[in-house]
Amino acid sequence: xxxxxxxxxxxxxxxxxxxxxxxxxxxxxxxxxxxxxxxxxxxxxxxxxxxxxxxxxxxxxxxxxxxxxxxxxxxxxxxxxxxxxxxxxxxxxxxxxxxxxxxxxxxxxxxxxxxxxxxxxxxxxxxxxxxxxxxxxxxxxxx
Amino acid sequence: xxxxxxxxxxxxxxxxxxxxxxxxxxxxxxxxxxxxxxxxxxxxxxxxxxxxxxxxxxxxxxxxxxxxxxxxxxxxxxxxxxxxxxxxxxxxxxxxxxxxxxxxxxxxxxxxxxxxxxxxxxxxxxxxxxxxxxxxxxxxxxxxxxxxxxxxxxxxxxxxxxxxxxxxxxxxxxxxxxxxxxx
Numbered sequence: 403x404x405x406x407x408x409x410x411x412x413x414x415x416x417x418x419x420x421x422x423x424x425x426x427x428x429x430x431x432x433x434x435x436x437x438x439x440x441x442x443x444x445x446x447x448x449x450x451x452x453x454x455x456x457x458x459x460x461x462x463x464x465x466x467x468x469x470x471x472x473x474x475x476x477x478x479x480x481x482x483x484x485x486x487x488x489x490x491x492x493x494x495x496x497x498x499x500x501x502x503x504x505x506x507x508x509x510x511x512x513x514x515x516x517x518x519x520x521x522x523x524x525x526x527x528x529x530x531x532x533x534x535x536x537x538x539x540x541x542x543x544x545x
Numbered sequence: 546x547x548x549x550x551x552x553x554x555x556x557x558x559x560x561x562x563x564x565x566x567x568x569x570x571x572x573x574x575x576x577x578x579x580x581x582x583x584x585x586x587x588x589x590x591x592x593x594x595x596x597x598x599x600x601x602x603x604x605x606x607x608x609x610x611x612x613x614x615x616x617x618x619x620x621x622x623x624x625x626x627x628x629x630x631x632x633x634x635x636x637x638x639x640x641x642x643x644x645x646x647x648x649x650x651x652x653x654x655x656x657x658x659x660x661x662x663x664x665x666x667x668x669x670x671x672x673x674x675x676x677x678x679x680x681x682x683x684x685x686x687x688x689x690x691x692x693x694x695x696x697x698x699x700x701x702x703x704x705x706x707x708x709x710x711x712x713x714x715x716x717x718x719x720x721x722x723x724x725x726x727x728x
Contacts, residue, residue: 408724415673415727416692420589423598424582432599433577436606437570 495535502534558622562613577606580623583694587627590689592678593634601637605630620703624696628704631686669727676726680719687712688719 497505529537556564556572558579564572581602588601609616609629616625677685686705690696691712698709698716705712 409720411669412673412720412723412727413692415670416590416689417695418670419673419677419689419693420586420598423589423593423595424585426595427582427585427599427602429578429581432581432603432606433574435603436577436610437573439603439607440570440573440610 497535499531499534502531502538503529506534506537559618562616562622565610566613573610576622580626581606583623584626584630587689587694588630588634590674590677590693591631591634591685592674593637597637601630601633605633608633620700624690624694624700624704627690627694628686631682635682672727673723676723679726680722683707684715684719684722687715688723691716 556575558576561572561576565576584605585598585602588605589595589598593601605626609626612629616622619625677688680688683705687701690701690704691698696704698712701707701712702709707715
């Protein structure tokens with residue numbers, strides 16, 4: 403068969419394909435079933451608000467997830483002593499002047515042998531409560 | 546449901562889609578009436594078993610109506626519907642776990658005319674059916690949209706998300722292969 407005849411023959415055959423299935427189709431019945439199905443599970447049309455809320459929620463998920471990821475990736479940047487300072491500052495407020503002196507004395511005993519954190523000439527007895535607290539805070543910063 | 550009264554042809558598909566989206570069921574029935582037979586021919590041509598054509602047509606319309614918000618007028622509604630039909634058929638094939646060759650339907654046969662000519666035509670049609678099944682899906686769909694449905698390449702390209710040039714190439718590959726098979 404030559405090319406043109408071949409093409410025409412193919413197209414004629416193709417046009418005939420499925421003709422019987424189409425003829426047998428009960429179009430009204432199909433329409434009824436389609437409508438019945440659509441009534442059972444109607445198309446849920448998303449409103450403008452819904453669409454935007456979905457976008458906002460998606461953005462939040464990305465932000466929170468990204469934040470957590472970054473937090474996990476960046477190593478702990480806590481400077482040694484900062485955490486201790488915070489605790490010292492919290493605890494010092496509850497101590498009396500005598501208790502503060504006592505803490506300093508004990509601390510000096512503990513570390514004084516190797517690392518003289520407090521000047522030996524310093525007279526803790528002459529310091530008031532606030533000054534003692536400042537000394538202790540500064541020690542917290544050192545260690 | 547009462548027998549659907551068909552609207553006049555003055556309301557185009559876009560108008561019917563809009564009417565259906567506004568809640569007019571009759572508009573959906575009209576769209577089914579307009580396109581169901583063409584869809585059935587397309588599905589049968591693409592390999593849908595005869596016994597399944599009704600259900601596949603129904604499923605295609607349901608899927609189309611549910612997703613009609615995605616129809617942007619990139620092609621005619623019918624063309625878009627046919628491409629959905631192709632997806633429905635593919636899903637059916639997956640479910641069935643096999644691809645059936647369209648059986649030759651005795652009712653297709655024209656009982657008038659020369660029995661010999663008729664037998665030759667029937668045989669050629671069967672070979673075409675078998676040939677379509679061995680084509681890659683895109684070639685098969687382009688061939689059917691062009692040769693069976695009479696669409697131009699621009700329209701086919703819009704529906705299948707390709708270029709008219711690519712659609713033309715697919716068509717020619719399909720024709721070349723089918724000629725070898727049909728003889």
